[in-house]
Each structure stands twice: as C-alpha cells, then as structure tokens.
Amino acid sequence: MAKFHLDIVTPVKRIDSGQVHMVVVPGTEGDFGVLAGHAPVLSTIRPGVIEVYREPGAEPQRIEVDGGLAEVNEAGLTILTGDLSLTD
Amino acid sequence: MPSLKSLKTRIASVRSTQKITKAMNLVATAKLRGAQAAALAGRPFAEGAARVIGNLALNMVGPEAPKLLAGTGREQTHLLLVITSERGLCGAYNSNIVRLARRKADALLAEGKTVKLYVVGRKGRAQLVRTHGRHIVATRSLEGRxxxxxxxxxTLSDDVVARFHAGEFDVAHILFARYQSALTQIPTDERLIPVRRPEVTDTARLPASIEFEPSPEAILTELLPRSVAVHVYQSLLESRASEEGARMTAMDAASRNAGEMIGRLTLTYNRTRQAAITKELIEIISGAEAL
Structure with a gap:
C-alpha cells in the first residue's frame, strides 16, 4: 500500500509524523480523506479532530486541532495549526 | 581608617552579593537556552505560513484582498508594539529598546503622523510613561510567566488585530531586541501589519493545478491572523532570549566587579590587621625599654 508523508507544524513545535496510510482532515467545507497521490489542494481546517491511519484498517490516532491550514502537494500533507493535544 | 570589624562586615556583604549575581548568571544561562530552543522550534511554522501567504498574495492586489495584507490604504496612524522585559538587572536591555521606540515615535510625529504605543512589559512602560505617556494606548504585563x-x-496579537479592524491604526510596527549573541542584542523594528508579502522563489511556488478550499481569500483570512500571532510569538521569544543574554552579561560583569572589590577590601583588612599588631608590639617593646 502506498504511503505518504505527514507533517504537522505548530508555532511551538514541529511533529514529523513520518509515513502514513491515510489522514482524515476536518476541512471547512467538510471532512476529506487524504491518500497517497492526492491532487494538490490547499484547504482551511475547522476546529476538530484529525484522524491519522498509519496502516490500512488500523486504529486511527486522533489529534485535536483548533483550525488552521492543510496543504497537499507531491511531498505529502502539511498541516499548519495552533496548539494541539494528542489523544490516543 | 575603617575598623577591622566594619571591614569584615563589608567583605561578607559583598561576598553574599556576589553569590546572588553568580546564581542569577547561571539561571539566565539556563533560561537563555530554553528561549533559544523555543525560537528555533517555531521557525518551520513561520516559513510554511510565509510560503503560502506569499503565493496567495501574488494574485491578490485588488480591493478584495484582506485588509491585514493590503492595509487600510492610509498611513496616518501608527501603532508601535514595544516589547520590553518584566524584570530589571539586565544591563541596558530595556533602555536600548526604549531609545529605539522614542526615536521611532519622534520621527513619526515629526512627519505629522499619529503615534500610538502598545507597551508590553513593566520596565518599558515605566520608562516610556515619562516621555511619551500620552501616546500610550495600552499596556500588557507578562509578569510571573x-x-x-x-x-x-x-491573546496579544488578537488584541492588536481587533484594534486594527476597529480602525484604531493603519500600520503596526513591532519593536523588540533581536538576539544576536549573549553579548549583542539588536533593537529591531519590523512591520507587523500590513503583513509583509514574502518573496516567492520558483522552488516555493505552488503548483498551478492546486485547488483551493473554500477560496484563496478564505484561506488568507484564516492564515493571516495566525501569521501575525506567530510573528508576535517569535518576537517575544527573541526578546526573551535577548533579555536573558543581557542579564547573563550584566551578572557576569557584576560578579567580576564583586570579586575585585573583595580583593581590595581583603587587602585593606590585612594591612589594617598588620598595622594593629605592629602598633601593639611597639607599645610592648617601648614599655619594656622604659623600665
């Protein structure tokens, strides 16, 4: 299964999450899933929860964000957000 | 000639002062390291935001551009966000910032502009109140953090942005001490609002096929206040690092001075003691000779 690179960047620190299978992003216009090879997109995020699936079918890691920006390009997915708390 | 007792007390008091300055030096060193690390950790966000803003700003010059980026179209009222420290004993750190703020304010006033001051930190407020008291519109203290x-x-930047949208000023500058090294801090003046348009290099350009959700304008509206907040945050961290650097240097000098003073006082103490002994001996000898 193809994977892609996820980067979560906050003003306080940068969390390099490495290679992941799928990420569900709470976009302002609705949630969207990002898989490897997703078309380039720049979307705002509403306050909510990002779900990170490291493996297909695995339990997602849930990350709360207070809004921000998600950018998908060839390099992978980059999320710019504020403070975040990790809930496993 | 000071008495032996008073010399002893002086030496003890200078020695305890030296202990304090030495401890403060060590504490400042540790805090400096923390502030430096935090400033570095925030850089990727600032770079990422600058890249996106730069790209989006390219196609946005019209009236629909967000005010935070395009400005109000006037340059009449300037807000100076002056960042100083909460605590003293850090050499000329605060005076340097305040001097820059005064010069900047006076230059703007000479051009016939309106100047508003937003002072962060107790030390700067105390100094600025004396000369530019009537220009101060808000102060904020970060004491005890x-x-x-x-x-x-x-919170700080949201307050500034809210004032901007309320039409309180047209241009905002942020004045803080950029950290160069523990010995040098450079008082710096940067434009905060309107947000600077970052240069876009070819490698940082977004692909043409990119989709925007919901729209470039909406993305800028979301990103710009964050970008201002990050700018403020970075400046606060830089000035925190500068403050601790300045304190480190100041306390180092103070410890050295105390050391020299102890040396001088000890010399005087020993001489005085010697003189007293000699005097006693002379008294005994001349007493014996008289017999």
Whole structure:
C-alpha cells in the first residue's frame, strides 16, 4: 500500500509524523480523506479532530486541532495549526 | 581608617552579593537556552505560513484582498508594539529598546503622523510613561510567566488585530531586541501589519493545478491572523532570549566587579590587621625599654 508523508507544524513545535496510510482532515467545507497521490489542494481546517491511519484498517490516532491550514502537494500533507493535544 | 570589624562586615556583604549575581548568571544561562530552543522550534511554522501567504498574495492586489495584507490604504496612524522585559538587572536591555521606540515615535510625529504605543512589559512602560505617556494606548504585563506560551502571544496579537479592524491604526510596527549573541542584542523594528508579502522563489511556488478550499481569500483570512500571532510569538521569544543574554552579561560583569572589590577590601583588612599588631608590639617593646 502506498504511503505518504505527514507533517504537522505548530508555532511551538514541529511533529514529523513520518509515513502514513491515510489522514482524515476536518476541512471547512467538510471532512476529506487524504491518500497517497492526492491532487494538490490547499484547504482551511475547522476546529476538530484529525484522524491519522498509519496502516490500512488500523486504529486511527486522533489529534485535536483548533483550525488552521492543510496543504497537499507531491511531498505529502502539511498541516499548519495552533496548539494541539494528542489523544490516543 | 575603617575598623577591622566594619571591614569584615563589608567583605561578607559583598561576598553574599556576589553569590546572588553568580546564581542569577547561571539561571539566565539556563533560561537563555530554553528561549533559544523555543525560537528555533517555531521557525518551520513561520516559513510554511510565509510560503503560502506569499503565493496567495501574488494574485491578490485588488480591493478584495484582506485588509491585514493590503492595509487600510492610509498611513496616518501608527501603532508601535514595544516589547520590553518584566524584570530589571539586565544591563541596558530595556533602555536600548526604549531609545529605539522614542526615536521611532519622534520621527513619526515629526512627519505629522499619529503615534500610538502598545507597551508590553513593566520596565518599558515605566520608562516610556515619562516621555511619551500620552501616546500610550495600552499596556500588557507578562509578569510571573515562566514559559512563554503561544496562547499568550495569540491573546496579544488578537488584541492588536481587533484594534486594527476597529480602525484604531493603519500600520503596526513591532519593536523588540533581536538576539544576536549573549553579548549583542539588536533593537529591531519590523512591520507587523500590513503583513509583509514574502518573496516567492520558483522552488516555493505552488503548483498551478492546486485547488483551493473554500477560496484563496478564505484561506488568507484564516492564515493571516495566525501569521501575525506567530510573528508576535517569535518576537517575544527573541526578546526573551535577548533579555536573558543581557542579564547573563550584566551578572557576569557584576560578579567580576564583586570579586575585585573583595580583593581590595581583603587587602585593606590585612594591612589594617598588620598595622594593629605592629602598633601593639611597639607599645610592648617601648614599655619594656622604659623600665
């Protein structure tokens, strides 16, 4: 299964999450899933929860964000957000 | 000639002062390291935001551009956000910032502009109140905060942005001490609002096929206040690092001075003691000779 690179960047620190299978992003216009090879997109995020699936079918890691920006390009997915708390 | 007793007390008091300055030096060193690390950790966000803003700003010059980016179209009222420290004993750190703020304010006033001051930090307020008291529109104190959180910066910048939208000023500058090294801090003046348009290099350009959700304008509206907050946060961290650097240097000099003073006092003490002994001996000898 193809994977892609996820980067979560906050003003306080940068969390390099490495290679992941799928990420569900709470976009302002609705949630969207990002898989490897997703078309380039720049979307705002509403306050909510990002779900990170490291493996297909695995339990997602849930990350709360207070809004921000998600950018998908060839390099992978980059999320710019504020403070975040990790809930496993 | 001071008495032996009073010399002893002086030496003890200088020695305890030296202990304090030495401890403060060590504490400042540790805090400096923390502030430096935090400033570095925030850089990727600032770079990422600058890249996106730069790209989006390219196609946005019209009236629909967000005010935070395009400005109000006037340059009449300037807000100076002056960042100083809460505590003293850090050499000329605060005076340097205040001097820059005064010069900047006076230059703007000479051009016939309106100047508003927003002072962060107790030390700067105390100094600025004397000369530019009537220009101060707001002050904020970060007293008692051990670590500077992003929330803190966010509250501060949200306040500034709200004032901007309320039409209180047209241009905002942020004045803080850029950290160069523990020995040098450079008082710096940067434009905060309107947000600077970052240069876009070819490698940082977004692909043409990119989709925007919901729209470039909406993305800028979301990103710009964050970007301002990050700018404020970075500046606060830089000035925190500068403050600790300045304190480190100041306390180092103070410890050295105390050391020299102890040396001089000990010399005087020993001489005085010697003189007293000699005097006693002379008295005994001349007493014996008289017999």
């Amino acid at each position: 051990k670590m500077l959180t992003f929330e803190e910066a966010r």
